[in-house]
Amino acid sequence: MMKQRLFQLLWGLSLYGFAMALMLRANLGLDPWDVLHQGLAPQIGLSFGMTVNAVGLLVLLLWIPLWQRPGIGTVLNILIIGTVVDLSLLILPTPEGYVARFAFLIVGIVLNGIAGGAYIGAGLGAGPRDGLMTGIAARFGWPIKIVRTAIELTVLAVGWLMGGTVGIGTVLYAVTIGWVVHYALPFFTLTRKEPAAELAVPAEQ
Template sequence: MKSIHDWLQFVLGLIIVSVGIVFTIKADLGVSPWNVFHIGLTNYFNITVGWASQITGFVIIILSFLMARIKPTWGTVINIVLVGFVIDGIMLLLPDPASLIFRYIYLFLGLIVFGFGVGVYISAECGTGPRDSLMVALDKKLKVDISWIRTSIEIFILIIGYILGGPVGIGTVLSALAIGPIMGFSLKLMNLSSRKRGKINA
């Protein structure tokens, strides 16, 4: 059973992730594949980016259940709902960058914040995101390497999002290159923190 500390860390990580997403959106230099898709949806439906993220998340967990009977955890549901609401809230609060230099600052800050937040919430081990459930479901159905499935999904989503008018640019490329290393560094920091906390509590 997860502790209150774990759940607080999980929620904090999701909030950090959401802030990072908004910085990359406000930079308007291209976003990650899933956010290209979410923003593309807002071009065709009268919804916010947060709503697009939430609707996509719930559709994915339904598909995952239908394909492979993968049941969503409370962590998955919290992930979908909280990230969507926080994105919409921060979108209203964060000012648009005033110049190209500030757009790049927003982009790099967003990538760092997002990658760090992912490490924070993953290390809490309170549940996976809906997209991870989809990867596992497809893995069970197709019996192929899960990294190939992940790449294929993101390429497909990126293409659909681009067709819908989502922003593809240097930020999209940098997100593919930078998020993994930043997340890995964050996970190492969180694991080190957990070990220190364990020694203190021992």
């Protein structure tokens, strides 16, 4: 089971990075965190993908006062997603015309949701950004929906002010990604099967 979970985690993170690259190539607007990454990248002199990894590491440091514990999935999230984005951008063409760009955007959003369901369903540790959200909510007793909204509006605003792309893709992502993950997550959630002996009801003595 552990090998299956690790394999799903790896392809889920890789697919997530590829989906991000598709949305970048579409150039119609990014999700809030990627608006931040795109705006920040030229400021610090890193590629988009390496900026994703660097921000992930910095966010992970914010887990310390929140008493959050990273898992192997957290570490691999930081190492893989941004790296795959950069590699994908090397091979993906730049679409011409709005039809092609919208196709890249829609496929990117769908694959992003599937990938999110896959790596979350592997159950090997939250990504650094999700862990920040759940950690703040647990530490201060605030509702998840309030914390997530506040974080994403903040990074969106900061990224936009630094030149990140906000557009129809940003809106489309916001209103659809939850639905895609909602349907993908149950399909990919892996649960540890208990040994038959533990599941059996003991006979009366």
